[in-house]
Amino acid sequence: MSMATKERPEFDTVQILAPDGTVVNPDLMPDLSDDQLRELMRRMVFTRIWDQRAISLNRQGRLGFYAPVAGQEASMIGSEFALNKDDFILPSYRDIPQMVWHGLPLYQAFLYSRGHIHGGQIPEDVHVLMPQIIIAAQCTQTVGVAMAFKLRGEKRVAICYFGDGATSQGDFYEGMNFAGVYRVPAIFFCQNNRYAISVPLHKQTATPTLAQKAVAAGIRGVRVDGMDVLAVYRVTKEAAERARNGEGATLIEALTYRYGPHTMAGDDPTRYRTNEEFSEWEQKDPLIRFRRFLEAKGLWSEEDENRVIEEAKQAVADAIKKADEWMPKQKVTDLIDAMYETLPPHLEEQKAEFAAREGR
Amino acid sequence: MAQLTMIQAITDALRLELERDPSVLVFGEDVGVNGGVFRATEGLQKQFGEERVFDTPLAESAIAGLAVGLAVQGFRPVAEIQFFGFVFECFDAIASQAARMRYRSGGRYQAPIVFRSPFGGGVKTPELHADSLEGLFLQTPGVKVVIPSNPYDAKGLLISAIRDNDPVIFLEHMKLYRSFRQEVPEEAYTIPIGKASVVREGTDVTVIAYGAMVHTALKAAEEVEKARGAKVEVIDLRTINPLDEETIIRSVEKTGRAVVVQEAQKQAGVAAEVIARINEKALLSLEAPVVRVTAPDTVYPFAAIEDAWLPDPARVVEGINKVLDF
Ligand SMILES: Cc1ncc(C[n+]2csc(CCOP(=O)(O)OP(=O)(O)O)c2C)c(N)n1
Numbered sequence: 001m002s003m004a005t006k007e008r009p010e011f012d013t014v015q016i017l018a019p020d021g022t023v024v025n026p027d028l029m030p031d032l033s034d035d036q037l038r039e040l041m042r043r044m045v046f047t048r049i050w051d052q053r054a055i056s057l058n059r060q061g062r063l064g065f066y067a068p069v070a071g072q073e074a075s076m077i078g079s080e081f082a083l084n085k086d087d088f089i090l091p092s093y094r095d096i097p098q099m100v101w102h103g104l105p106l107y108q109a110f111l112y113s114r115g116h117i118h119g120g121q122i123p124e125d126v127h128v129l130m131p132q133i134i135i136a137a138q139c140t141q142t143v144g145v146a147m148a149f150k151l152r153g154e155k156r157v158a159i160c161y162f163g164d165g166a167t168s169q170g171d172f173y174e175g176m177n178f179a180g181v182y183r184v185p186a187i188f189f190c191q192n193n194r195y196a197i198s199v200p201l202h203k204q205t206a207t208p209t210l211a212q213k214a215v216a217a218g219i220r221g222v223r224v225d226g227m228d229v230l231a232v233y234r235v236t237k238e239a240a241e242r243a244r245n246g247e248g249a250t251l252i253e254a255l256t257y258r259y260g261p262h263t264m265a266g267d268d269p270t271r272y273r274t275n276e277e278f279s280e281w282e283q284k285d286p287l288i289r290f291r292r293f294l295e296a297k298g299l300w301s302e303e304d305e306n307r308v309i310e311e312a313k314q315a316v317a318d319a320i321k322k323a324d325e326w327m328p329k330q331k332v333t334d335l336i337d338a339m340y341e342t343l344p345p346h347l348e349e350q351k352a353e354f355a356a357r358e359g360r
Numbered sequence: 361m362a363q364l365t366m367i368q369a370i371t372d373a374l375r376l377e378l379e380r381d382p383s384v385l386v387f388g389e390d391v392g393v394n395g396g397v398f399r400a401t402e403g404l405q406k407q408f409g410e411e412r413v414f415d416t417p418l419a420e421s422a423i424a425g426l427a428v429g430l431a432v433q434g435f436r437p438v439a440e441i442q443f444f445g446f447v448f449e450c451f452d453a454i455a456s457q458a459a460r461m462r463y464r465s466g467g468r469y470q471a472p473i474v475f476r477s478p479f480g481g482g483v484k485t486p487e488l489h490a491d492s493l494e495g496l497f498l499q500t501p502g503v504k505v506v507i508p509s510n511p512y513d514a515k516g517l518l519i520s521a522i523r524d525n526d527p528v529i530f531l532e533h534m535k536l537y538r539s540f541r542q543e544v545p546e547e548a549y550t551i552p553i554g555k556a557s558v559v560r561e562g563t564d565v566t567v568i569a570y571g572a573m574v575h576t577a578l579k580a581a582e583e584v585e586k587a588r589g590a591k592v593e594v595i596d597l598r599t600i601n602p603l604d605e606e607t608i609i610r611s612v613e614k615t616g617r618a619v620v621v622q623e624a625q626k627q628a629g630v631a632a633e634v635i636a637r638i639n640e641k642a643l644l645s646l647e648a649p650v651v652r653v654t655a656p657d658t659v660y661p662f663a664a665i666e667d668a669w670l671p672d673p674a675r676v677v678e679g680i681n682k683v684l685d686f
Contacts, residue, residue: 090429121466129432130464134452140422141457144429144437151385151411151435158429171452174422181417338463339501341470341525344554344602346637 021292049312068260074286078232106319139175146184165196176217185243214251226254388440424453444479445488459502480533492624516551556604562593580676648686
């Protein structure tokens with residue numbers, strides 16, 4: 001006997017573009033100029049190419065830790081595009097594109113990947129935190145950042161990104177609950193790519209949606225087609241506006257898929273995903289869908305596409321060169337210096353030891 | 361000058377810093393309306409409003425994570441962990457997040473947070489309230505750990521902690537909260553973090569302690585002096601991370617003998633670290649192996665045997681005699 005679990009109507013999936021690029025929900029069409037629409041496409045194509053290059057650089061041993069993003073471009077780029085420059089992003093290890101489109105120089109992202117301290121030296125005018133490694137830790141920190149904005153009366157929003165696996169962590173619930181209680185301008189953006197490494201969603205949670213987890217925290221929950229860049233933009237923009245207007249936090253569940261392995265550190269997705277499932281999701285590809293939509297409006301051509309591909313390849317090559325040449329190389333003494341504002345004596349001593357070694 | 365208990369001195373420090381610096385925020389479970397379970401934040405919400413002194417939902421991990429987010433935004437959160445036995449819930453936010461913030465961001469962000477928490481044994485709290493977990497944070501580079509032993513120090517050290525740009529764990533021994541009063545100046549003053557104090561001068565043996573054990577050590581010192589005329593020097597570490605090695609070494613070089621006293625279990629704790637430093641820096645000054653007086657390496661016991669489990673003056677006297685008679 002099977003028991004039908006009925007999804008709550010408010011968690012129907014928001015969609016604007018069908019996989020073939022036709023508009024299914026004209027009422028929801030966001031107010032974006034032609035240039036903005038083209039810019040969204042440019043960023044997605046650029047990111048896809050950068051991802052391919054990063055994977056190959058990683059295989060050549062020229063990059064460090066890397067978590068592929070192909071398949072998730074619409075969720076990442078559509079949501080970041082809906083933010084203001086001074087909104088604050090708290091990303092996870094996979095969310096490097098949002099950081100870069102929010103202003104982090106690409107070569108710093110590469111240095112971060114290699115574990116160089118300069119990778120985390122975010123420029124003053126770029127409002128992001130370093131990528132989070134501890135699953136869901138950013139969910140509680142987001143409330144702190146958002147509370148700071150509220151206390152100072154700033155019309156800024158804090159957004160955190162995390163995966164479906166993160167929704168099992170206490171910090172996810174604690175963060176949303178705090179955000180609800182304090183009514184802070186926060187967005188919890190869940191990229192539900194259906195797997196936490198190898199664990200599928202149905203083994204992660206018994207609820208039919210992740211968006212409904214917002215109900216328990218008394219914040220708004222929204223579910224969106226995460227392969228549809230316009231829909232993602234639309235719901236994030238709305239969440240940001242609500243937050244700015246003092247209407248509180250939102251949990252967004254974006255339905256998406258990662259094409260590649262979990263990270264480049266030896267994960268083999270064929271062990272836990274079928275080819276059929278993979279091709280099913282490829283049919284929904286965010287780039288194909290949006291390209292078709294733009295082409296129909298005469299806003300995108302093969303030349304545009306090729307130009308961006310070349311631009312991305314060049315940018316990645318330049319950034320990796322800059323990362324290669326970045327001076328100074330990191331030293332243990334830099335690490336020691338970064339422990340406290342002023343060095344306590346025992347570290348002073350240990351620093352001297354390493355300085356002597358480094359001088360050799 | 362007023363005669364204050366340690367808890368009053370702490371409230372005083374919080375009040376002065378809230379007044380001085382609008383970026384200071386005080387929060388935690390029951391700290392607002394109720395003024396904290398020990399009343400350390402008594403009256404502060406009334407004076408400074410709910411935006412600056414507030415109750416949080418019951419979630420330690422989120423309290424600490426909230427503090428990290430606020431700190432990154434330039435606030436100076438003073439977060440209360442209601443009892444230090446609950447710090448495990450915050451371990452990630454403290455050790456993986458706050459302590460690493462300066463390094464991960466190459467100095468772009470810092471985490472000027474104070475995590476205040478009552479701890480310490482001998483007051484018959486329920487299980488997992490009293491545990492001395494400070495040693496865990498001695499092994500956490502990037503944080504400082506301050507443990508005052510009296511009202512005067514508590515005020516000056518807490519003010520320093522709030523003004524410090526690194527995360528500071530500020531541990532308040534429950535037994536000391538109201539056990540005695542001391543002259544405490546009304547105005548704000550600071551006591552440097554990372555500096556120990558010699559609370560009793562002596563020439564024959566050095567006893568190193570912190571928190572409530574300073575008082576136990578002082579009692580033991582009196583007894584030993586009375587019994588055999590030996591002059592015992594007592595050092596109150598005040599900060600256990602970073603340790604004031606200079607004061608420790610100088611004293612051991614003078615006395616040639618040392619006993620380290622801690623409430624925590626023996627293995628791999630503050631005392632072990634202090635002894636390692638003495639071995640590294642003053643081995644040749646030693647006339648006897650350094651002795652540790654600690655709790656045994658068991659979990660913290662239920663209240664009924666707490667008093668027998670914790671080091672008392674008699675055990676410290678024994679330790680002192682051992683190094684004197686070596
Ligand atoms: C607290 C914690 N536990 C476990 C891990 C190991 N780990 C890294 S990524 C991951 C899966 C996360 O999946 P999800 O939240 O769905 O994010 P996704 O990688 O799919 O974007 C796990 C288990 C970790 N980094 N942190």
